[in-house]
Amino acid sequence: MDGAPRVSLGVPLYNAERYLESCLDALLAQDYQDFEIIVSDNASTDRTWEICQRYAAVDPRFRLFRNPRNFGGHVNYARVAELARGELFKWVAYDDVCLPTFLSTCVEALDAAGSQAVLAYPRTVLIDEAGTVIGPYADRLNLRDHRPWRRVAGVALNINLCHAHFGVFRLSALRRTGMIRPFLSSDYTLVAEVARLGEIHEVDRPLFLRRMHGASSRQAKDATPASALSWYAQDSGKVRAPRQRMLLETFRTLLSGDDPFGTRISSACAFLGAWWARRVRVFLGRWRRRLSRRSRTSTAKGNA
Incomplete structure (x- = not known):
């Protein structure tokens, strides 16, 4: 192509043949066409590379790269960026x-x-492995406050399935971050880091279909942390306190960088404070529900 496109689409792949064609067809069907598609295949052993070559043969916007071995998902995500x-x-x-x-x-x-x-990023709709709609999902990361620490606190209070990082970034800002890192839930760290750098806008239209299926590394990460280490191309040894590591790494990340010291310290403290406030809120909610169930059980026994 002559000149750089306005938008780059980075597609990091590993053994993706099952859904890859649907994904690429959806990209080519976009009504905004000023983009390139950068594919980095992490030494897939299925038909992934063959499928990509077929698409690239008919559309010059594809740029294909193939790693000699599986370097891990986090490396591949960084490479396409x-x-x-x-x-x-x-x-x-x-x-x-x-x-x-x-x-x-x-x-x-x-x-x-x-x-x-x-x-x-747009609103999310969850679909199952067959493409059937499960229902809408509220990401709640529409963070437009002019104060960085307030935006970062909003990430800690609301982030869960983390779809915002599949939105559209200003590349100059993304490259100031550590991107996806080699630890579980590093997408939380990334979104907090992005929120410190600038506003995150949620578009009030359901345009992103997130597929829920057992073979997804993202579902594996949420369900069984030890098995998810294969996504990072590491040995699946014992995972010690993955959520605590995420908190520590996020705190360290928010303290670092080239922003003013006040911005860094306020953002780091805001994330930890909001995170633990959220945990306390969840604990109290469970405690109240438990007491309510016990009260109803006692009442039922008394009326028996």
Whole structure:
């Protein structure tokens, strides 16, 4: 292609043949067409590379790269961002689907917001492995406060399945982060780091279909942390306190960087404070429900 595209789509892959064609077809069906598709295959052993070559043969916007071995998912995610040439960037997971106005809507949101916004993402709809709609999912990461610590606190209070990092970034901002790191839930750390750098805008349109299925590394990460280490191409040894490590790494990350010291310390403290406030809120909610169940049981026995 002559000149750089406005948007780079990074597609890190490993043994993705089951859903890959649906994913790529959805990208090619976007009504915003000024993009490149950067594929980095992590030495897949199925038909992934063959499928990518077939698409690249008919569309020059594809740029294909193949690793000599599996370097781990976090390395592959970083590689597609490093290879990007656009002003804007989006990671693409092989098993998710972007509806046709995904890119145009997010690009329009960033253009309208100006440079203070560094990430725009649409609302999410969960689908199952067959593509049947499960239902909408509320990400609640529409973080537009002008104060970095308030945005970071919003991440700690609301983040869960973490779909925002599949939105559209300003690439210059993304490259100031550590991206996806080699520990569980590092996407939480990334989104907190992005929130410190600028506003995150949620577009009020359900344009992202996130697929829930057992073979997904993301579902494996949430369900069984030890088995998820294979995503990082490491030995699946004992995982010690993965959530505590995420908290420590996020605190360290928010303390570092080239932002003013006051911004860094307030953001780091805001994340930890909001996170533990959230945990206390969850604990109290469970405690109240437990007491309520006991009260109803006692009442039922007394009426028997």
